[in-house]
Amino acid sequence: MRDAKFKGLAKVKKTLAGGKTIYYCYAWRGGPLLKDDKGEPIQPGDPLLDGAFKLAHEQRRAPSPTNLTTLITLYRGSSDFRRTKLGTRQEYDRYLDKIRMQFGGLSLEELQQPPTRGAFKEWRDSFAGTPRTADFAWMILVRVLSFAKDRGMISVNIAERGGRLYRSTRRDQTWADADVAAFEAVAPPHMRLAIELALWTGQRKGDLLRLSWRDFDGTNLRFTQSKTKARVLVPMGYLAEVLRSQSGSGTILRNSRGAAWTSDGFNTSWRKCCTRAGITSLTFHDLRGTAITRMALAGCTVPEIAAVTGHSLKDVETILDMHYLGGRAELAASAMRKMAEKMSRQPTNR
Numbered sequence: 001m002r003d004a005k006f007k008g009l010a011k012v013k014k015t016l017a018g019g020k021t022i023y024y025c026y027a028w029r030g031g032p033l034l035k036d037d038k039g040e041p042i043q044p045g046d047p048l049l050d051g052a053f054k055l056a057h058e059q060r061r062a063p064s065p066t067n068l069t070t071l072i073t074l075y076r077g078s079s080d081f082r083r084t085k086l087g088t089r090q091e092y093d094r095y096l097d098k099i100r101m102q103f104g105g106l107s108l109e110e111l112q113q114p115p116t117r118g119a120f121k122e123w124r125d126s127f128a129g130t131p132r133t134a135d136f137a138w139m140i141l142v143r144v145l146s147f148a149k150d151r152g153m154i155s156v157n158i159a160e161r162g163g164r165l166y167r168s169t170r171r172d173q174t175w176a177d178a179d180v181a182a183f184e185a186v187a188p189p190h191m192r193l194a195i196e197l198a199l200w201t202g203q204r205k206g207d208l209l210r211l212s213w214r215d216f217d218g219t220n221l222r223f224t225q226s227k228t229k230a231r232v233l234v235p236m237g238y239l240a241e242v243l244r245s246q247s248g249s250g251t252i253l254r255n256s257r258g259a260a261w262t263s264d265g266f267n268t269s270w271r272k273c274c275t276r277a278g279i280t281s282l283t284f285h286d287l288r289g290t291a292i293t294r295m296a297l298a299g300c301t302v303p304e305i306a307a308v309t310g311h312s313l314k315d316v317e318t319i320l321d322m323h324y325l326g327g328r329a330e331l332a333a334s335a336m337r338k339m340a341e342k343m344s345r346q347p348t349n350r
Contacts, residue, residue, distance in 0.1 A: 027056035065153045069104035075147045095140040112156040174290040186276040201234050202291030202309035209261050211252045230310040
């Protein structure tokens with residue numbers, strides 16, 4: 001019996017050389033092939049089929065561009081938007097709705113007039129109390145208009161080169177040993193493992209939450225970073241024994257119920273631990289810079305650090321030189337101790 005929610009779906013059956021049977025599912029006869037993120041045809045019964053089918057029909061019904069609201073609708077149905085990760089799309093959606101509510105009625109002609117840039121700037125200034133939010137909102141606006149310009153719907157992106165309100169003041173934001181100790185004193189075991197992995201590997205939160213036991217060979221972690229696609233091998237040192245004692249299946253980091261973390265669930269639990277520990281100005285992301293600084297203080301070279309964290313050599317140098325100056329004081333002290341030790345071993349001229 002044909003599923004009513006896939007009305008019009010066209011399926012073509014094919015038997016491969018090895019005898020395996022697959023289907024090519026088209027949104028409608030003569031319509032687009034429904035494929036997953038890897039470009040493979042989605043098979044009947046796959047949960048991805050529903051979303052791909054709906055998206056194809058939404059794009060088929062897409063309105064002609066007349067104002068900013070229709071541009072936002074077209075952008076949401078585009079590959080530019082759909083190829084981003086689900087969490088990113090959800091965050092974009094929040095700001096796309098804000099932009100639509102504020103400026104959705106602006107015509108394509110109005111969107112290209114200089115006074116509109118002033119209106120956009122005034123709107124961004126309304127977020128001035130949270131400058132990173134203001135910059136993010138502006139970035140989303142720029143992307144929508146860039147999408148429209150690239151497709152010939154408008155000839156000018158009036159929001160380009162808008163500048164930034166946020167200026168980083170996090171130069172000293174590394175986790176001190178006392179901060180780590182305070183966190184671990186109040187954190188349950190599954191959260192302690194999270195901070196220990198972050199400090200040892202210097203990896204992004206998303207990559208750590210995705211780590212599976214298949215990535216651990218008993219001594220090393222081997223995985224591909226989701227953002228850079230860099231292949232990373234991290235010898236686990238003392239943590240190898242900890243991991244071996246907990247080895248299982250699925251993801252390594254799990255919540256209190258033994259289930260894989262969602263990003264929101266982890267963030268909530270992390271904030272609760274920080275609150276109990278009295279940590280108010282440090283973030284999980286700061287652990288990455290802390291790990292890099294610790295490696296440098298331990299005598300690791302820039303190439304050695306980059307091999308572990310997956311950064312480029314230039315990025316490691318930038319992090320050490322510009323953003324984590326709290327660690328530089330310790331690095332300077334370490335350098336002077338080494339020089340003093342060397343001088344103390346040299347004979348004194350009489």
